[in-house]
Amino acid sequence: GAVVSQHPSWVICKSGTSVKIECRSLDFQATTMFWYRQFPKQSLMLMATSNEGSKATYEQGVEKDKFLINHASLTLSTLTVTSAHPEDSSFYICSALDRGYGYTFGSGTRLTVV
Amino acid sequence: QKEVEQNSGPLSVPEGAIASLNCTYSDRVSQSFFWYRQYSGKSPELIMSIYSNGDKEDGRFTAQLNKASQYVSLLIRDSQPSDSATYLCAVYSNTGKLIFGQGTTLQVKP
Numbered sequence A: 001g002a003v004v005s006q007h008p009s010w011v012i013c014k015s016g017t018s019v020k021i022e023c024r025s026l027d028f029q030a031t032t033m034f035w036y037r038q039f040p041k042q043s044l045m046l047m048a049t050s051n052e053g054s055k056a057t058y059e060q061g062v063e064k065d066k067f068l069i070n071h072a073s074l075t076l077s078t079l080t081v082t083s084a085h086p087e088d089s090s091f092y093i094c095s096a097l098d099r100g101y102g103y104t105f106g107s108g109t110r111l112t113v114v
Numbered sequence B: 001q002k003e004v005e006q007n008s009g010p011l012s013v014p015e016g017a018i019a020s021l022n023c024t025y026s027d028r029v030s031q032s033f034f035w036y037r038q039y040s041g042k043s044p045e046l047i048m049s050i051y052s053n054g055d056k057e058d059g060r061f062t063a064q065l066n067k068a069s070q071y072v073s074l075l076i077r078d079s080q081p082s083d084s085a086t087y088l089c090a091v092y093s094n095t096g097k098l099i100f101g102q103g104t105t106l107q108v109k110p
Helices: none
Strands: A004-007 A010-013 A019-025 A032-038 A045-051 A067-073 A076-081 A090-098 A102-105 A109-113 B011-014 B019-025 B032-038 B045-050 B054-058 B061-066 B071-076 B085-092 B098-100 B104-109
Touching: A004 A090, A010 A019, A019 A032, A019 A090, A019 A109, A032 A067, A032 A076, A045 A067, A045 B098, A076 A090, A102 B045, B011 B019, B019 B032, B019 B085, B019 B104, B032 B061, B032 B071, B045 B054, B045 B061, B045 B071, B071 B085
Parallel strands: A010 A109, B011 B104
Antiparallel strands: A004 A019, A019 A076, A032 A045, A032 A090, A067 A076, A090 A102, A090 A109, B019 B071, B032 B045, B032 B085, B054 B061, B061 B071, B085 B098, B085 B104
């Protein structure tokens, strides 16, 4: 089946620093990947749609200059949280669409900003 | 009105009972519907997808879709304690996005 690898699974960083999260489709090519954020006891909120070879599409209220998305290849999308602050602490999950298996999620990244 | 609505629960059922999870959606033209299970601290895993009106069964799980009522449900037969998790209803919107409900927490008590 379709497998999406997300790395790292957890990260702790200091306030003001940047953190990069990687999302890879291992056995299929993903022209489109999605980035979600989930706060405790809340549902997944779509942050942005990552398109291979073009700019990402951000949801309303998501700062594109703070959450940098790069989708340079058909198997890799990255999300960089720039100048992270404690309120950015959350569970970040990527997803990729495989035509045969539908949406597959990465294992998620727990970000804690101290 | 939220695009996808679920009762947050918790829904508590005894072991062996049927758990019934419900979801309504607002976009009448939606065609694809999904149920995901999410354990605490983990990412969602797909349980069922359904695209046509009626029932779709897979093992102990049955998804039901009624497009006229904009309603999709998930039944879990012979509920087990390991089924205790948050169940997320998701709808593929006509904008090409997968929109999630807030999730229903299910507790199966031994």
